[in-house]
Amino acid sequence: MSITYLEAIREAQARALADDPRVYIYGQDVGAFGGAFKATKNLAQEFPGRVLNAPISEDAIIGSAVGAAIEGMRPIIEMQFADFSTVGFNQIVNQAATLFWRTQVPCPITIRLPFGGTSGSGPFHSQCIEAIYAHYPGIIVLTPATVEDAYSMLLEAVAIDDPVIFCEHKYLYYHLKADRLPTEAMPVGKARIARAGRDLTIVAYSAMVHEALAVAEELVSEGAEIEVVDLRSVKPLDTDTVIASVARTGRLLCVGEAWPWGGVTAEVIARVATEGFGLLDAPPQRLNAKDTPVPYHPNLWSTHRPTARSIAVAARNLLGL
Amino acid sequence: MSITYLEAIREAQARALADDPRVYIYGQDVGAFGGAFKATKNLAQEFPGRVLNAPISEDAIIGSAVGAAIEGMRPIIEMQFADFSTVGFNQIVNQAATLFWRTQVPCPITIRLPFGGTSGSGPFHSQCIEAIYAHYPGIIVLTPATVEDAYSMLLEAVAIDDPVIFCEHKYLYYHLKADRLPTEAMPVGKARIARAGRDLTIVAYSAMVHEALAVAEELVSEGAEIEVVDLRSVKPLDTDTVIASVARTGRLLCVGEAWPWGGVTAEVIARVATEGFGLLDAPPQRLNAKDTPVPYHPNLWSTHRPTARSIAVAARNLLGL
Amino acid sequence: MVQTAPSPAATVEAAPRRDEFVRAFRVMLLARLLDEKFASLYRAGKIHGGVFLGKGQEALSVAVGQSLCPGDIFAPLIRDQAGRLAFGETILDAVRTYMGSPLGPMRGRDGNVHRGKPREGYLPMISHLGAMISVVNGALLGRRFQGKTGAVGATCLGEGGTSTGAFHESLNQAAIERLPLVLVVADNQYAYSTPSSQQFACRALVDKAVGYGVTGHSVDGTDLEACLQTVGAAVARARAGSGPQLIVAHLLRLCGHGEHDDAGYIDPKLKQSPLGRDCLKVAEEFLLQNQWADAKSIETWRAEKIKNIEEAVAIVQREPTPDPFKEDWRALASEHLGELRSENP
Amino acid sequence: MVQTAPSPAATVEAAPRRDEFVRAFRVMLLARLLDEKFASLYRAGKIHGGVFLGKGQEALSVAVGQSLCPGDIFAPLIRDQAGRLAFGETILDAVRTYMGSPLGPMRGRDGNVHRGKPREGYLPMISHLGAMISVVNGALLGRRFQGKTGAVGATCLGEGGTSTGAFHESLNQAAIERLPLVLVVADNQYAYSTPSSQQFACRALVDKAVGYGVTGHSVDGTDLEACLQTVGAAVARARAGSGPQLIVAHLLRLCGHGEHDDAGYIDPKLKQSPLGRDCLKVAEEFLLQNQWADAKSIETWRAEKIKNIEEAVAIVQREPTPDPFKEDWRALASEHLGELRSENP
Numbered sequence A, B: 001m002s003i004t005y006l007e008a009i010r011e012a013q014a015r016a017l018a019d020d021p022r023v024y025i026y027g028q029d030v031g032a033f034g035g036a037f038k039a040t041k042n043l044a045q046e047f048p049g050r051v052l053n054a055p056i057s058e059d060a061i062i063g064s065a066v067g068a069a070i071e072g073m074r075p076i077i078e079m080q081f082a083d084f085s086t087v088g089f090n091q092i093v094n095q096a097a098t099l100f101w102r103t104q105v106p107c108p109i110t111i112r113l114p115f116g117g118t119s120g121s122g123p124f125h126s127q128c129i130e131a132i133y134a135h136y137p138g139i140i141v142l143t144p145a146t147v148e149d150a151y152s153m154l155l156e157a158v159a160i161d162d163p164v165i166f167c168e169h170k171y172l173y174y175h176l177k178a179d180r181l182p183t184e185a186m187p188v189g190k191a192r193i194a195r196a197g198r199d200l201t202i203v204a205y206s207a208m209v210h211e212a213l214a215v216a217e218e219l220v221s222e223g224a225e226i227e228v229v230d231l232r233s234v235k236p237l238d239t240d241t242v243i244a245s246v247a248r249t250g251r252l253l254c255v256g257e258a259w260p261w262g263g264v265t266a267e268v269i270a271r272v273a274t275e276g277f278g279l280l281d282a283p284p285q286r287l288n289a290k291d292t293p294v295p296y297h298p299n300l301w302s303t304h305r306p307t308a309r310s311i312a313v314a315a316r317n318l319l320g321l
Numbered sequence C, D: 001m002v003q004t005a006p007s008p009a010a011t012v013e014a015a016p017r018r019d020e021f022v023r024a025f026r027v028m029l030l031a032r033l034l035d036e037k038f039a040s041l042y043r044a045g046k047i048h049g050g051v052f053l054g055k056g057q058e059a060l061s062v063a064v065g066q067s068l069c070p071g072d073i074f075a076p077l078i079r080d081q082a083g084r085l086a087f088g089e090t091i092l093d094a095v096r097t098y099m100g101s102p103l104g105p106m107r108g109r110d111g112n113v114h115r116g117k118p119r120e121g122y123l124p125m126i127s128h129l130g131a132m133i134s135v136v137n138g139a140l141l142g143r144r145f146q147g148k149t150g151a152v153g154a155t156c157l158g159e160g161g162t163s164t165g166a167f168h169e170s171l172n173q174a175a176i177e178r179l180p181l182v183l184v185v186a187d188n189q190y191a192y193s194t195p196s197s198q199q200f201a202c203r204a205l206v207d208k209a210v211g212y213g214v215t216g217h218s219v220d221g222t223d224l225e226a227c228l229q230t231v232g233a234a235v236a237r238a239r240a241g242s243g244p245q246l247i248v249a250h251l252l253r254l255c256g257h258g259e260h261d262d263a264g265y266i267d268p269k270l271k272q273s274p275l276g277r278d279c280l281k282v283a284e285e286f287l288l289q290n291q292w293a294d295a296k297s298i299e300t301w302r303a304e305k306i307k308n309i310e311e312a313v314a315i316v317q318r319e320p321t322p323d324p325f326k327e328d329w330r331a332l333a334s335e336h337l338g339e340l341r342s343e344n345p
């Protein structure tokens, strides 16, 4: 048996629906059709009345989730693409994110954002916008990089008493497979050492973890042992694990698929520079997508985002190879 | 004669309207009433037909500005409060910001955001959200800290062929006065040494510049010479001026009124750490607002944001005082 | 409760109508007096930030609050002091929120009209106009999921707020899900300084109802009795399962947008028109005319309410102000997921 | 242009009508064939990303494009191949955009249906539904500021798109400013898989018009002649100064949402109903019946258009693909304000 990242997301939702009567799913085409990516395949049939199609009204979709959460429900919201969450932005950052702080009433909603670049998807179906949510207080932002995390972190997201932006990478949907679903999991908030090493720490998250791992593998032949830290959650961000890794390696490269200004890589480097300055043997470096919209043509797209190729260049530079 | 920051903004708009027939102003209550803050006072009367009231439709307000820009106009859009730009967010980051890159047709629109905290304004009338705009490609984000910059940078914003988010600080509206309007100005994109010093660089922008200057003044008596860099523009960010200052002082404290995660302070520190690592004699530090919504009560508000008091504590720590 | 002897005109059938009217009038009176107190505290510099009054809108607002039952959901807006009180808000909670008391429901974190108690179905507005409607929808959906029936959700908006995308998306959402939503629009002729002619171009706002497939109601917002009847009927229809109800009330804002605003832009002709009548005066005259109350009892009520307000203000003024060092500065319910770095110490 | 001899039925008055119809038909035919070519390129793996067809919507779409004049503004949506061609788009531009050619108007930066030439009044959609309407408004406002009169702006939307806040805000904005906007809604019964019953609850979408104070038109979207007449009349009204026009056309999407979608969810009853008629076939039959064209000429047209399409594809396939090293990777028009740091080298 083998299960994809996408199937893991479906399975997590099936389990959440089965285990907790407070859970329901709401989003465009999530009903009988099973969602644009089939992440809710058969769930409407298996859980009648609990998986609802929404109109093309992202603002109202999110707003209603907050209301239901106030009444004790635990909605899972599917945005058809992360990019479209910008029209529901206000309800996320000003309604959902402030509720608990203002009233002490928790707002347990999970907003699933199919995000990240895939070839040929262009400027409006490829964005990585985790940073704009992480910037606001009152929101948790998760970025699972593995099939196991897609499953266990989504289950945990539903259990968390705060709004969770669940960034599921569309590139990983079909490309990533595991043998089985996990039975135990690291908690949200903890980063993972995806590969141990002692010469350089590459901090990455979501799809970039796999690019970083490929580089670590590739550079073995050049004598470098690269440690790869998978952040898993970008807010909260597990600074301790990152700093402990840098303490071991003395060198930091932070890689993100998002735009440069104020992204995860800026936040990670700022934390390491302020809290772990003395551990650094060389200037920390970061690698982001280019500061333009995400291009449509594969030639451009594969240059716009970091890849194993460009990460390897940066890693070699940092390692003096 | 004396002129406030707010009046400077009015004067810049009057001059833009007078000098360029392509300029018009559109926003809620900007017409005969002169705007919620009176930033467009008398402009509708002085420039008939060119200062239009808008319905409460931020999405359509911004979208229409893009259309007019395509036809060669240079709209100035007033958001009543920066916080409400979140409902026009999509048109800013996905429509305006991508137009030039997609089509080579420039999108010269200026979006004025009255932003920043004032006592008693609470979670939805106090936000500093420059970072969410700066994160996106295709947008320029300005944060004038002085009366002179409010005037000259707004004029320059209108002349720039790209969407400009013009963050005007509500606290400075009435608190800041100058003798006259400037006749010449530093260009957008250049940071300013607001005060020279050799022991510590404090990088700040907008209202925080004045808090930083107060600290610099205060710490003179303790023997410290603090250099204050006013970023003026947070995107583009004048890394060269910041790094040159750090080269002189060896120490960096970056202060922002926004939330911590991925804000201007993260970006500045990441840049200095990656590009000017060797210049730092001590770990760089940053100071932001607390990671909660902006509180209503003055007691809470004045603790939530950095102030001269808290900046002085951080500065003393960095200086070993 | 009513202290006058039943007048000859008051037949047996009229008694409940009279009781309802008098009850509403007394809440309107309280709301007006409380608003006036806030205005005077504002002028005295005792309130930080803005003060937003409901002057001229009390009849409509009280009708909404009073038409609801315990267990219903209510998301009022900036001009709903009357509706809030009718729905059960205490004077103390209102004063505490305006003064930023840590003992109020918002604990000094949020203020003025941004207050509520979500656990009691009383939803605290965020400032973004239109944004509360879908929250009410969701609360009603939540009830439906839980098999709880019979509740209604009401929320208020100005005519300016109907221009928001949020208004549209949420009214449509309610219509599709056939939720028991009562959406009450006070067309008070202005959105801040912007006249309705620059806000919409339809002949009557209530004409929007048909485009959503919801029931539309139109009412004279200066007439308490009409408001009670129309809103009461709409709430009853929603409760009975007839889906969303859109009520548009016509009236004039009899104050500034906020207390900082002298509203010099309001067309004097409107003030003289029937729209410009003060609903509280109209209701008082109606009371007297019908002999449902006499001038003396009204004076007694007024004195009583002023006393209640002054007591509440006195209490709150003696309360501690929020202590930043006692704040946990945590925006998350999940304590273990909080971060405390790079912040203001 | 029309290659058949006038039939006896075609009176002198009918000639312009006939010419218009034939012209439109030929564009519809081209659009259908071009769409089919995109579908086959997609199946052959030659197109990256999605392919979105207008099958069943050509009559409506062509009517929009053909009713506009040079100097007008047009913001089409995903199912508007016909309207784009009628408005003047070349086959080459369409193919180049789908194939990501650097010589196309979007130069490989954007693709498929996201294309246009803003300088020519042809606005390139962003994906967010409803977002183009206010851009058209603004273009019309810009013209007004410049004293340029007589132009109309048209834009298209699906019935699903009417649920967006953007639709509402922008139609209201156009109504307030009384802009010459023609908003064409294709109610093709589904938004992706979502049937209209889960998208809105009003009896007829056109009932929304009254709530905005704009003129509403309803039309059978499978009937080319009706589309030409209704859209033509609406455009004329807008041009004459009657303010925004809302057109709702009824039809059925005769393809998947995109070519990845087999549309198995479409109710077979709808396919059999009059809504399910193929507008191209209906128009062809109408042509033949009226003897405005014979089968042979239609075949000739088809062959000619296939040839044009194949030529264009052949050209584009020989064109270079975008070269990332020739890209300037700059999102700003203001070169001096760009930043090139911390990016992918």
Ligand SMILES: Cc1ncc(C[n+]2csc(CCOP(=O)(O)OP(=O)(O)O)c2C)c(N)n1
Pocket: B028, B056, B058, B080, B084, B087, C078, C079, C127, C128, C129, C157, C158, C159, C160, C161, C162, C164, C186, C188, C190, C191, C192, C253, C257
């Ligand atoms: C989305 C949004 N944009 C702008 C504002 C600023 N604002 C606050 S109240 C107001 C006017 C509201 O007018 P209306 O809805 O008619 O209500 P009224 O004040 O007349 O009761 C405006 C523009 C806001 N709160 N929300």
Ligand SMILES: Cc1ncc(C[n+]2csc(CCOP(=O)(O)OP(=O)(O)O)c2C)c(N)n1
Pocket: A028, A056, A058, A080, A084, A087, D078, D079, D127, D128, D129, D157, D158, D159, D160, D161, D162, D164, D186, D188, D190, D191, D192, D253, D257
């Ligand atoms: C704001 C927004 N939300 C979601 C989407 C994803 N999406 C693309 S097309 C589509 C369905 C559109 O249906 P409709 O408007 O009826 O047009 P049709 O495809 O039927 O022509 C959806 C949901 C989007 N493009 N924009």
Ligand SMILES: [Mg+2]
Pocket: C158, C159, C160, C186, C187, C188, C189, C190, C191, C192
């Ligand atoms: Mg109003």
Ligand SMILES: [Mg+2]
Pocket: D158, D159, D160, D186, D187, D188, D189, D190, D191, D192
């Ligand atoms: Mg459709």
